[in-house]
Amino acid sequence: MIQWAFFSVVAATMFSISLVPYSYLHPHTHDMLWPAVRKLHEIVDPWQVSSSYGLFRRMTGVGGRPEVVIEGSWELGRNWKELEFMYKPGNISTALPFITPHQPRLDWQMWFAALGDRRQSPWFTCLLLRILEGKEDVLRLIQSDQSNYPFAHKPPTFVRAQLYKYHYTSILKNGSLPQAWWWREWVNEFHPTVNLGEPQFESQLAKFGCKGSPPADKPSASQLHQTMTLIGRVVRSIPPHHLTTALCLVVLLSILSQRFTTPSRKSKGRPMEAPKSRRGKSGKGRKQE
Numbered sequence: 001m002i003q004w005a006f007f008s009v010v011a012a013t014m015f016s017i018s019l020v021p022y023s024y025l026h027p028h029t030h031d032m033l034w035p036a037v038r039k040l041h042e043i044v045d046p047w048q049v050s051s052s053y054g055l056f057r058r059m060t061g062v063g064g065r066p067e068v069v070i071e072g073s074w075e076l077g078r079n080w081k082e083l084e085f086m087y088k089p090g091n092i093s094t095a096l097p098f099i100t101p102h103q104p105r106l107d108w109q110m111w112f113a114a115l116g117d118r119r120q121s122p123w124f125t126c127l128l129l130r131i132l133e134g135k136e137d138v139l140r141l142i143q144s145d146q147s148n149y150p151f152a153h154k155p156p157t158f159v160r161a162q163l164y165k166y167h168y169t170s171i172l173k174n175g176s177l178p179q180a181w182w183w184r185e186w187v188n189e190f191h192p193t194v195n196l197g198e199p200q201f202e203s204q205l206a207k208f209g210c211k212g213s214p215p216a217d218k219p220s221a222s223q224l225h226q227t228m229t230l231i232g233r234v235v236r237s238i239p240p241h242h243l244t245t246a247l248c249l250v251v252l253l254s255i256l257s258q259r260f261t262t263p264s265r266k267s268k269g270r271p272m273e274a275p276k277s278r279r280g281k282s283g284k285g286r287k288q289e
Contacts, residue, residue, distance in 0.1 A: 013040070014049070014050065016037045016040070017037065017040055017041050017044060017049060017050045018050040019033060019037065020033060020037060020038055020041040020050075021041075021050060021051055063165070064165030064166060064167050064185065065089065065165065065166040065167070066111075066114035066115060066163060066164070066165055066166075066187070067088060067089050067090070067110070067111070067114050067163075067164050067165075067166050067184075068110055068113055068114045068124075068161050068162070068163055068164075068190050069082055069083075069090060069161065069162050069163075069164055070082070070083045070128070070131070070159060070160075070161050071083070071159065071160050071161070071162065072131065072150070072151055072155075072156030072158065072159045073156055073157065073158050073159075074154070074156060074157050074158075075157070075158075076157075076158055076193070076195075077193075080160075081150040081151070081156075082150075083131070083142060083143070083149070083150070083151075084142075084143060084148050084149070085106070085107050085110065085142055085143070086104065086107070086142070086143055086144065086239060086240075086241075087099055087104040087107040087241070088104075088107040088110055088111065089166045089182055089184075092166075092180045092181060092182040092183060092184060093179065093180050093181060094181060095181045097241060098241075099241035099244075101244060101248065102240050102241040102244040102245075104141075104240070104241075105141075106127075106141045106142065109121075109123070113190075114163060114190075118161075118190055118191050122207075122208040123208075124161075124191065125191075125201075125204050125205065125208055125210060126205070126208060126210035128159050128161075128191065128194060129196075129205055129210050131151075131155065131156065131159055132155055132156065132157075132159055132194075132195065132196050133155060133196075134151070134154075134155030139152075140236070144236070144237060144238070144239050144240065145237070145239070157195055157196075158193050158194070158195045159193070159194060159195075160189070160191060160192060160193040160194070161189070161190040161191035162186060162188075162189060162190060163186075163187040163188050163189070163190040164184040164185065164186055164187060165184060165185050165187055166182045166183075166184045167182065167183050167184070167185075168181070168182060169181060169182060169183055
């Protein structure tokens with residue numbers, strides 16, 4: 001009985017202490033906790049008795065998903081056109097594609113950039129430089145289909161970035177689906193308007209090490225390198241997530257075909273022995289009468 005009471009008190013205490021870190025997700029709930037519970041958590045916190053573990057303990061986007069939208073123009077202050085990324089929210093009428101198992105690195109980093117200040121993401125300034133230069137390798141990370149990229153034939157002269165919060169739209173009162181997939185609200189200017197040759201922009205590029213071209217790859221005469229280069233040119237116009245899905249399907253079909261076409265091993269019976277030749281035994285001759 002004493003042991004049962006002891007463990008019950010310990011379990012109740014541990015549960016009460018664990019409420020403190022988990023209540024950080026909702027400030028109003030945290031304020032409603034007993035002061036004694038918060039005080040007890042402060043006492044045992046150095047020993048890490050309880051904590052809210054998790055890769056993403058607090059998910060972003062509950063009050064709106066923050067997204068950075070890059071805009072470009074050939075004229076200062078007018079005719080701004082948004083750059084549509086393939087895998088992140090942008091156009092409010094476009095739903096996000098199903099991309100598993102592909103991992104779009106640039107779109108993923110754009111999400112993290114939206115969670116903080118632009119000074120915390122110096123690579124973003126380098127990205128604006130490559131957009132102004134019309135760097136083909138970088139532009140393919142943004143949009144593989146040139147028809148969806150407004151500056152495919154001529155790079156923009158000016159670029160800027162805006163920060164929005166995206167929300168899912170709701171079903172209309174009459175039960176019909178809305179035309180737009182998202183609705184968004186403007187938050188602030190994420191990056192001011194810049195162009196090539198601007199002193200402040202050039203200073204930032206030099207500070208972040210964005211100036212200059214990366215070292216060129218040495219040409220290789222190997223058959224493997226030439227084959228991979230040829231394949232890259234052929235599949236360049238295919239969206240990466242479509243290509244990854246197709247490769248996974250090919251591997252899956254190959255495994256299934258081997259599974260169902262391989263003849264099953266039949267159990268081999270013991271070989272039948274040939275009948276032994278019987279040697280006739282010479283019987284005793286009949287006694288002649």
